[in-house]
Amino acid sequence: MRTEPTWRIPVGVIGLCIALIVYGLVIARYAPPLIGDWHAMIQTVIYLVLGLVWLLPLKRFLIWMETGRWK
Numbered sequence: 001m002r003t004e005p006t007w008r009i010p011v012g013v014i015g016l017c018i019a020l021i022v023y024g025l026v027i028a029r030y031a032p033p034l035i036g037d038w039h040a041m042i043q044t045v046i047y048l049v050l051g052l053v054w055l056l057p058l059k060r061f062l063i064w065m066e067t068g069r070w071k
Contacts, residue, residue, distance in 0.1 A: 002066075012065035023054055 027050050035043050064070050
């Protein structure tokens with residue numbers, strides 16, 4: 001276990017927040033014109049997928065924040 005704080009954790013949290021804001025703004029800007037006329041259930045599924053897809057790279061990012069390695 002680490003006893004000294006590292007710069008990667010605050011930088012990683014700030015980077016993650018910025019990335020999520022940018023991702024959310026891109027989805028909010030471009031998804032509604034594309035799928036706005038579709039059935040509500042299909043839109044729900046698409047927004048659920050888009051809401052979960054940002055989790056895919058999160059494991060490696062958290063590993064980098066803790067250890068400094070990407071693998």
